[in-house]
Amino acid sequence: MAERNMTSNDQIASKNGPGFQQIGQPLDRIDGRAKVTGAARYGYEHIVSDKCAFGYILGASIGRGRIVAIDAQAATKSPGVLLVMTHKNAPAQARFGEPTTATPREVFTRPRPVLGDAHIRYFDQPIALVVGETFEAARAAAGSIDVRYERLQGDFEPELCAATYRPERTNAGFATDTSAGGFAKAFAQAPVKVDATYTTAFESHNPMEPHAAIAQWEGDRVTIYTGTQTLANVRACVAGTLQIPLDSVRVVSPFIGGGFGSKLIAHADIMLAALAARVLQRPVKVAMTRQQMFANAGHRPLSIQQVRLGADRDGKLIAIGHEVCSSTARFEEFTEQTGVFTRSLYAADHRVTRHRLMRLDTNRGEWMRAPGEAPGMLAVESAMDELAHALQLDPIELRIRNEPNLDGTSLDPDRGIPFSSRNLIECMRRGARLFGWERRSARPGAIREGRKLIGHGMAAAIRPNYIGPSRARVVLEPRGTLRVQLDMTDIGTGTYTILTQIAADVMQMPPASIKVELGDSQLPTTAGSGGSWGAASAGSAVHDACTKLKRQLLDLPGIPPGGLQAEGSVTRSAEYDRYSQHAFGAHFAEVAVDLDTAEIRVRRMLGAFAAGRILNPKTARSQIVGGMIWGIGAALMEQTLLDPLHGAFINHDLAEYHIPVNADVGQIDTVFIEEVDERANVFGSKGIGELGICGAGAAVANAVFNATGIRVREFPITLEKLLPFLPG
C-alpha cells in the first residue's frame, strides 16, 4: 500500500471515538515478510563497516576449582589467530560482587565480568576466547589450548544438599515466606488431606537463536549487536562491567530469535565480544555453541515442592501449604518465586508458603518463561487433582468451591485487596464445554482404545499482570508517515504488529502509513520484553505519545513542513497497588498412554483464557499455543541433567535435551473469554506471553493420571516412571 499523503488534521483526527478499529484485529505480522524471506537480521548477522573477526569460547572442564596453568602458545601461533584472551590478559573489569544485589532490579544490570580470575565457579565457564580471521581458525585454535586445574569438590547433588537457607526475598522482590491463620493445626485436623512432594527438573530455555553478539568500537564508544529482550539491561551491564559511561554503549537488537527469559541480561558472549573488539580495534563476533548455552545462558532451577492441602468433606479448603526448595548458585542467588502464585489462587483460612534454597556449584538459574508459576503449578495443580480424586469431586467443581470470594467480591486471599478482574470460573466452564469435559471418566484407567489408555485432565492457570516504566516517541513526517520509536523488542511476541495497530487506532491512520522502529538503545527507553509486560508497557507509552501528537495537531492547520513529534510515557498507576492484577485460564488435555511402552501422546489440548482485551488475536493465539506446548515439554520431556560427579549439564544439546517437536503436538485449541480489565492499562489488556504455560503441564499430568491411575510426582513424566506400574 502506498503511504497516505496527509495534509490536514481532519484526516487524522476525524474520528475521535473511543472505539478501537485496528486493535483487536488479527493483523498479519508486520515483520512477517522480513522473516520468511531471510531478510531479518539477528544478532550475529549484522553487517558492520569493518571486516568482523570471529571469536570462539573455550569453557572450563571442571565444575569447581582453579586454573593452575593455561598454555595458549599453540593457539596463539595457529594460522589466522588474532588474539587469545584468558584471565591472564583480559582487560580489567568491574568486580562481580556479592551473591545478591541491593535491590531486585540491579540483578539485571550488575557488572558481569568474564575471564576475571583463575577461579572456576561452574562447568563450562568461559576460560578463554580465541579470535581469528575465520570461525574455523578460531575454533581449531581453541581446541589446542592446554589447561591444568586444581579441582575442588563441588556440590552437584541436590539430594545431598544438607544445608538449605532462607533467602531475603524471592525473584521480583516477593516475600520469601507468608503465613495466615494457624496452618499446622488446621492441616492436622482437616478431614481430607493431600500431602505430596513433587520435584521439577532443571530446564533449559533453548531459544533457537544461540546467544551471540557483535561488538564494534569507535573510539571510546561501543556498539553491541545482539539478540536481547531488554536493551537497557545489556547497556547498563556492559557499561558497568567495562567501567565506561552509559552513553558510550549502544545496543542494537531489531530481531531476536526467541528469548523466553534467557535474553534478559548480558551473558558472556556479549562481554567477550566487547573486550576482544576493544583490544583488537576491530569488530568481533562471538556466538555460544548450542552446548555452551546450557551452562552459560541460563536455566530453570530444579525444585522440590511439598504441597499440603487440607479440606472439609465438601471440598472447601481449610489449609493450603506450598513449601519450595530450589537450587541456586554458590556465587549468585536466584530464588524462583515458585510458591508466590499460591498466595492468590485459592481461598483458605490457614495458609503457608515458603522458599528455601540449596546452593550448588552451577551457574545461576534465570527467569524461564513464567518463573514461579511454571514449576509451581505443576505441583499445586497436580495436588488439587489429587484432592479432587480423594474427595470424589469433579476437579472443576473443587476449584469453584475454593474461589476467593467475600460478600460477592473477589479478594486476593494474601493481599486482602480485590482482583482487578478474575474470570477463572468462566474459563473453566467455557473450556469444559468446548473440550467435552463431560465425556471424561472420573475413574482412572477406565477408557481403553486397543492397547492405549485414554485420559483427560484439567488445571487452572494464573499469572500476575505487570507494567513497567516505558517511554516512546512518535514522529509524523511531512508526507504523512508516522514513525514510532522506542527501544522495545519483538522477541516473536508480535510487538511490531501490535504497536502498529495501537498507533493506527489513536492516530486514525492506516497501518501501512505507520513505521515501528524498535531495538535500538538510542530510542526512548522501555521496560523491554519480559514478564509478559511488553505489550502493556510499550503499548501504553505509544498510546500516550500518539495522543499527545494528536492534540498538537488539533491546534495546527496541517503537518508543519518539518514534521511533528511527541513523546509519551507510562508508569505504574495507583490502581496497580489497589488491585491484585492477574490473568487467568483453564487447560484441558487428552492423552493416550501405550500399555506396552508407556509412551504418552498428547492428542489434544484446549485452553480458555481471561486476559483482558486481546490486542491481536492472531499473534496472541500463537503465544498462548506456544506456552501450552511448553507445558507439554515440562510435563513429559524437558530436563537438563546435572552430572553429580563433575557438575556438567550432560545432555547439553538438542538431541539429548528434548523439546517438543512437531509430531509431539496434536490438536491445540484456544479461546479467549471476552474481558476488558480497565484497571490494568489504557487498553484493558493483560500479559499473555507466559499465561499459556501456567498450569498447562499439570493438565497433561492429570490426564496421565486419569488414563492410568498412576500419579507421577517427579517431573518430567518419562516412560520409565510409568512403565513398571502399568497393567498388562
Added chain:
Amino acid sequence: MSEQDDNALLTRRALLEGSAASALLLTTGMPLRSEAAAADEVSFAVHTNVVTLRINAHDSTLNLDSRTTLLDVLRHQLGLTGVKKGCDHGQCGACTVLVNGRRINACLTLAVMHENDEITTIEGLASGERLHPLQSAFIAHDGFQCGYCTPGQICSAAGMLEEARRGWPSHATHNLCAANIPLTDEEIRERMSGNLCRCAAYPNIVKAIAAAAHEARQ
C-alpha cells in the same frame, strides 16, 4: 603448495594488521600474533580449495578453508544469513537448504563437497517480489513467532512436499505401497519433525504447509 603460499600471505597480512594493535601489546601484554609466533606455523597448515558454488542460480568462486561447512560459507562468506545456525550439529533443522531439490542440513556438510550442486536457500525461494506460496502461507497462518527457525522450516517444507509428491513414505504413512500418500496433518507433523521451533508455532506451521500444498494442487 598453494596452501603454504596462502599461509604465508595470511601471516604477512595478519602481521600488518597486528602492527596497529601492537601498541596495545605493550600496555596489556596480550598474546597478539607476533613475529616470533609466525616461525613454526607449518604444522597448522590450513588446506584451502578453490570451489565454485552455484547458489540461488548464481555462481560464486571461493577459495575455501576445507573445514568450512556449507552453512558457514553461506552465512559468513556469502552474506546469506537467512540460513540460520541453531545447533551446528544436525539437531535442529534451522540450517535447512535445498541441494539439487532435496533438503539437507547445511551444518552437516562441508562446502567443498558441493561443486556443481544446485543450492537453494531461503533467499532464492521467492521470484523477485513475489513470495513463494509457502512463504505467503507462513505469513497468513502465523507459522512463526521469532522467525529464527522459519527459513529452515520453509526450505524443509519445500523439500518435504516434493518427497511426498514422489510417494516417499514416512513413519506416519499407513500404506507404504500407496501410489499417492495423502498429506494429512499427521504426515506433515511427522515429516517436519526435524525442524525444531522453540516458539512452538507447530500447529500453524502445519496449517501453512497444508494450505500451500492444497494451493499447489489446484
